Amino acid sequence: MAIIRHLTRTTLSLSLLSLSNGSTRSASSLLHRSPPPPQDPTLMQYDRLSNSINTKIKRLDHPDPRFLRYTSPHPTSSLDLTPILSSPRTRITTLPNGLRVATQSTQWDKTATVGVWVDAGSRFETDETNGVAHFLEHMILNGTKSRSGKALWEEVENMGGYLNAYTSREQTTYYVKVMGEEVPMALDILADMLQNSCMDEALIDQERGIILQEKEEVEMQAEEVIFDHLHATAFQYSPLGRTILGPVNNIKKITKADLQDYVSTHYAAHRMVICGVGAVRHEDIVEQVKKLFTKLSANPNTSLQWVANQPTIFTGSEVRIIDDDAPLAQFAIAFEGASYTDPDSIALMVMQTVLSSWDKTSGAGKHMGSELAQKVSINELAESMAAFSTNYSDTGLFGVYAVAKPDCLEDLSQAIMYQITKLIYRVSEVDVIRARNQLKSSMLLHLDGTTPVAEDIGRQLLKYGRRIPLTELMARIDAVDVDTVKHVANRFIFDKDMAIAAMGPIQGLQDYNWFRRRTYWLRY
Template identity: 30%
Template sequence: MTRTPRTTARPATTARRAVARTRTLLKGENGMGTVRKTVLPGGLRVVTETLPTVRSATFGIWAHVGSRDETPALNGATHYLEHVLFKGTERRSALEISSALDAVGGEMNAFTAKEFTCYYARVLDADLPLAIDVVCDMLTSSVIDPEEVESERGVILEEIAMTEDDAGDCVHDLFAQTMFGDSPLGRPVLGTVDTVNALTRDQVARFYRKHYDPTRLVVAAAGNVDHSKVVRQVRAAFDRAGALARTEGAEPVGPRGGARTIRTAGGVELLDRPTEQAHLVLGMPGVSRNDERRWPLAVLSTALGGGMSSRLFQEIREKRGLAYSTYAYTSGYADCGLFGVYAGCRAAQVPDVLRICRQELDQVAGSGLKDDEVRRAIGQLSGSTVLGLEDTGALMHRLGKSELCWGEQMSVDTMLAKISAVTPDDIREVAREVLAHRPSLSVVGPLTDRQAARLHEAVA
């Protein structure tokens, strides 16, 4: 088994001379927990939200790396590494990693996104020290065993095949490619069959060493947790691996800047598949996650396709019965974003569904929303925001992503105030700016040549 070279940790007395910086970010008010943050020597950030009334805790580590950090040849490396870190450390085998959490009824998983990766475990509060030890061990001491890298290659290829078989998933990958072209944001998070087959153990190991030092990691925990205890346990786990000693004195890597602007490609991409339904996404460039226009755009998206009373749901499903599922959504990245509407319908209905989507978008771009639509969308978005934070997993997700992407924590009250402050004029302005762009279209399904030609004409 190949071992990752390790640097001996400094003695505890030396490590303590470097002072950890701790402060309270949010005081527990209106049912929310107290949020605290500590920056350890070595640049590791630990953020917690304490809720003494629950009996569970979710612990996660967020890495400042996603698929947009890959070169074309390394497409899929971030996700590949996510799999490999579960396959064994210097202290635990792959079976011991999974059985440790299974033995206490815990849940452990991970996900890779365009701009970050997250590893997490949800356990009873009494088992939090175990979760911390296991997840930290995975992140700091993976051996990247060559045999495990090879065996996991087959698993990842099956995951790619599974996504390819699900046209509803496949259309979103196709839309990213349509919007962003052959850029990091346009490539699939999973990689392709060719790039995954070409990745070597040494490439995955180099990717690990480059992107997983403490300055690029954020630890987040939420639930019935004690901040000081979490910090001590995390510090002990990272010291055991010598990780903090290697970066002592370094400051954390800040949120991504907006300098690397990705130009949108646009156009029409059609993928012929022998499915029962055709799946389409129509969209255009949106706003970045730092843009204050994201608040009115979120309200606009909710009014257009965020629920059963939304325009698209009413027009496409309720009035005409053309589709079972239709919705609108936004995605914000460090330097750009997108706005899209989705529908799944029979192939023969695609032109009609597309026509209705375009009519609704054009109408809102020209005249905005009615006042009652704005009020209803604000209420729906506010309610879903609060209800979405009712479990420790969602709270951990908010803590980690906020620290990694914004470098700050926004209280729920502040988020609700931002949403409530959106006016019909704000929505009209953002609708004119976003929806006036020439749309891009992606469709996956059994399209005839004639249908394909009509779709090209409809978006031209």
Template identity: 25%
Template sequence: MVKMKTMDNGLCVVGEENSFVRSVALGIWIKNGSIDENKNNNGISHFIEHMMFKGTKNRTAKNIADEMSEVGGRINAFTGKEYMCYYAHTLDNHIDVALDVLSDMILNSGMKDEDMKKEKGVIIEEINMYEDSPEEIVHDLIQEESWSGSTLGYNILGTKELVNNFTKKDIEEYMSKHYIPENIVISVVGKFDFDEMFDKISEKFSVLKKKNRVERIGKLNYKKCFVTKDKDIEQVHLCMSFPSIPYNSDEIYILSILNTILGGGINSRLFQSIREEKGLAYSIYSYVETYNIAGMLNIYAATNPTQIEPVILGVMEEINLLLEKGIDEKELNQTKEQLKSNLIIGFENMNSRMSSYGKTKLMIDRIKSQDEMIEGINAVNLDSFMNFAKKTFNYNEMSTALVGRHKDIDIERIKNLCTR
């Protein structure tokens, strides 16, 4: 059973005790990401995440790494568009070490000038690595253009120029607005005692004072786009996107089934048609991105410039076939079983459970249980699936992004094909 308790300052702790394991996963989830930034500090959330590992007033960066290694634990973090997480996984008898290290990082970060200078260099190299990855670029390109005018379109890494200009004052001011108790959920799953853990967390985090939360954008306008980037590479990287539903929509399970059938694996329609039958692309798949106020269903492919038009036409052909002929009960039930299997097997991992509880509590202010998700998948029928598919695949709303050598592509011809 998942337990939940809120500290006096507003910080929420969720947890699930599991006596059948010998480990504990602990995550500090913060409602902060690139969506909370502006044009002058884009990338600061990700920069702060990096700086948390550079040492505290009590520990050096090496101390942080050594203390976790000495107990055989793992520690890491990530930054997204709407949230970030600092997390650790240890044996149950070492969870106090993980809590002490993570809380020290969040509450007592050193933010030394020399460390900031070094980490700016590291992140600039990360940006350079990103710029060498056309698959990453094409995904971000379509996001930036489709949500242009909104911070949802911001790149999580920011730019080299902005990163170079961050100061300690910038970080302190930003953290004082966003690293506040009302924006934090601490999720713990594994072999531990919830009441004991709540008391230990309270002892660490009671120093955070209650503050008013900074309101996020509450509305978003999708903008259909056709965007290209000239890059000297052998293949063309393509992304075709349709606006879809937000994370908390009742139709989220229909979207998952649609994505799985279309391009979610090697037995999907796009993989079997475009790669296996026609041999037009080595890499092709679909994926979904859902946020609190918006969502997208995306189709990605990488192919030879001479094959880009047949790939686009092949994708449209598969979409049209799905809309015209639909799916049968066998394909629907097979996909449901696939999703339920992935969900159940994933929930056998303590990190997965910790992440699910922390994310859902942080983003929609409640816990989505495994049973609720299975019921949602089971509730999808042929009629609801087809109604959703017809609503989603509207070519008048489709956005397209291409990354590759412009001289190898008939841009206008492709644009006319995608914006008809």
């Protein structure tokens, strides 16, 4: 056996020498940049050469030590968790009817955000009623039985407040930002809006025209249109595939009965969260909510039952809208992603940060850490690009959106698919560490202000049933390593179908089979 091992080492050494024109000296010259390792006088010349080459290979497997020393992504000392541990506490109270009240008080804030988060959006509609959730949002902001639309908005403005609302595919939100002393009045306005909304037929017809105009404006925003088409092709014949505003024909025929039925079915107490952040006191908010929110529906139909009855199925497909008159082409490539509660949702967020985003007006350009951003910037392949990871109750979308000139589509597609598929096979530890740090920073920076914090609390209570502490969230992000990224990429990307939406001058964009073929690498 000793003879066989010796012959193996000798054969390896001879094969390495053959790469350098058969010269021992030329092979050694490739390695003389670094001091040779201590040599054992008992080893033969070929053995010493083999050992020196193996040492060189091992050295290349590690990052440059100078990089780790001066600009290291590795923490040199234990992370100071004092600011996170001392963050304000989120207090939650569940009332007998199932209504949840959550607050986060901060002594240094003079303002407060109070709002209502409802587990109801366009996903909880049918083909015939698609658009009702957004229409209802407009009607609720248009006055109540005791406050006309003008009186409602004047009251908010007179106390220096800011009233807003929005509807998404799975959530509807109404919130007011006011000074701390005006919180009781803000809650009174919210309760009146949600329980005593004026559904007058004349107001419905008036709002119908406003919504149709809003739809025309949205259709002029290419990014909104692309993602609507992406959802439509990815989630065909399912609620998530429908638009939030609904088709024009539905908007024209939505009635008062449709609006009232949606309220009684989905605006139930156990599907709502009332949240206050800033200059608020939890006990006061709870007492006011008990007195004000007394007319909410108690319909037992829950969002989980609705989702279970209408499951979402991801369909590998594409939609292309050719418009040669448009100056730029836009397209989005998406794989089926993770749901909110999926354990791999955090890893997908890290992967999204690894791919990153870039815009032509960005000053970073070729100096960004993302290889995809560097490739796009150096070769001027796009006007902008951005990776995204969107979560829903039972599914999600993970992919890249890009805007580019028509003659750059082929090279841009190649760069995007290479970097996405590369996550399965080869990910550097430095890239993962940088992505974790960027993700944690962006999350903390996003929670700057009472309104973002209130939105975070309301969304988490609807989706997770609890507020995830920052320490837990940071720990979950830090737990994502290279192996985790490869495992998750293998689950969601390797040889998986995708959805593609594209529009503009897109004749140069490769077909679906081209993209599908590049979801894996063949290696022999």
